[in-house]
Amino acid sequence: MSHSMQDMKITNNLKKALQAFFQDNSSAELVSTYLFFVQKQQHLQPVLFPKEKMIYQSAEDVIDALIAKEALWNETEIKVHYGDESVNENTKKIYICPFTGKVFGDNTHPNPQDAIYDWVSRSPENKERSGGLPVKRFYVSDDPEVIRGYLEKAPPQKVITKVVFSSAMSGKLFNSKDAVIADFKKNYLKPITLFEVQNQNRFEIEEHFLGFIQSILSEAHITRFVEVIAEFPEFRPIVETWLA
Numbered sequence: 001m002s003h004s005m006q007d008m009k010i011t012n013n014l015k016k017a018l019q020a021f022f023q024d025n026s027s028a029e030l031v032s033t034y035l036f037f038v039q040k041q042q043h044l045q046p047v048l049f050p051k052e053k054m055i056y057q058s059a060e061d062v063i064d065a066l067i068a069k070e071a072l073w074n075e076t077e078i079k080v081h082y083g084d085e086s087v088n089e090n091t092k093k094i095y096i097c098p099f100t101g102k103v104f105g106d107n108t109h110p111n112p113q114d115a116i117y118d119w120v121s122r123s124p125e126n127k128e129r130s131g132g133l134p135v136k137r138f139y140v141s142d143d144p145e146v147i148r149g150y151l152e153k154a155p156p157q158k159v160i161t162k163v164v165f166s167s168a169m170s171g172k173l174f175n176s177k178d179a180v181i182a183d184f185k186k187n188y189l190k191p192i193t194l195f196e197v198q199n200q201n202r203f204e205i206e207e208h209f210l211g212f213i214q215s216i217l218s219e220a221h222i223t224r225f226v227e228v229i230a231e232f233p234e235f236r237p238i239v240e241t242w243l244a
Contacts, residue, residue, distance in 0.1 A: 008221075008228050014040055015232065022238060030242040031217075032195045034225050038216055039194040046197050046209070047189040051169070055197050057209040059185050065206075066168075066184075073165040073180045076173065078139060080149060081159050087150040094147055096139040096173070099125040101159045103150055139166070143183075145175030 010018070017040050022028060028036075038044070048055050049062050056062045066072040079101030087094060091105035095116035100123055104112035116138045120126055128135040141147065146164060164173045165180050169188050174180045197205060198213060205213065215221075230239045 008224055010228055010232070018229070018235070022235075028238070030222065030226070031198070034222055035194040035198060037225065044194060046192050046194060048192045048203060049189055051188060053203045054206055055192060055203050055209065056206045057212065059189055061206065061209070062189060063181055063184065071168050072184065073168055073174075073177060076139070076164055076166045077161050078164055078173065079159050080162050087147060089151070091147050093140065093142045094150065096141065097123060098137060098139060099123050139173050140171065141173035143172070143174040143179050145179060146173055149175070
């Protein structure tokens with residue numbers, strides 16, 4: 001993202017945003033004001049990805065990086081077993097046996113997690129062993145689209161195979177890549193301001209974003225910002241405190 005001194009104009013919307021900023025921060029310093037201005041002008045939405053201890057310029061940048069590393073989702077085949085009435089319109093979470101497609105709903109069984117453990121460990125179709133004992137591996141999903149798939153009218157065969165996507169963060173199943181991305185944005189990223197980014201030392205800043213921050217914090221850019229904001233009479237008292 002570019003940021004040149006020539007395009008450092010204060011539009012009406014930016015002026016209103018600055019006025020609100022000064023109302024909330026009566027003794028705002030120059031750098032914090034400048035970074036607030038840049039964030040608003042460039043429509044930046046930086047995010048912290050706590051799992052990596054890394055700050056990115058946008059959620060899309062994190063997602064693109066994880067997709068490139070194949071570290072956001074895994075394609076998974078599940079068996080869907082129809083007709084056992086373990087899912088209904090009010091079911092919010094399901095536990096799925098990967099070997100038979102048997103499913104337990106959070107509202108159709110008093111203790112679905114115990115039930116799936118018991119089912120998987122006793123299932124003759126479960127040929128996987130760990131230390132000589134059947135593995136207790138199962139899938140979990142709270143994606144409404146995945147759950148809805150179990151409500152559809154049963155096909156002629158009682159069990160079908162379906163491709164879904166498991167989150168690399170939680171292991172939960174989702175019906176689509178978009179659903180994985182929406183869950184990731186909601187639960188694994190934290191919005192952070194440009195000033196907080198520049199003012200912290202606990203997390204790394206992604207390489208390209210760091211280069212951008214370093215470029216905008218040049219003395220020439222900040223001097224130009226002071227000149228532009230000083231053109232507005234209502235902002236001059238604040239500018240004078242910066243130059244004092």
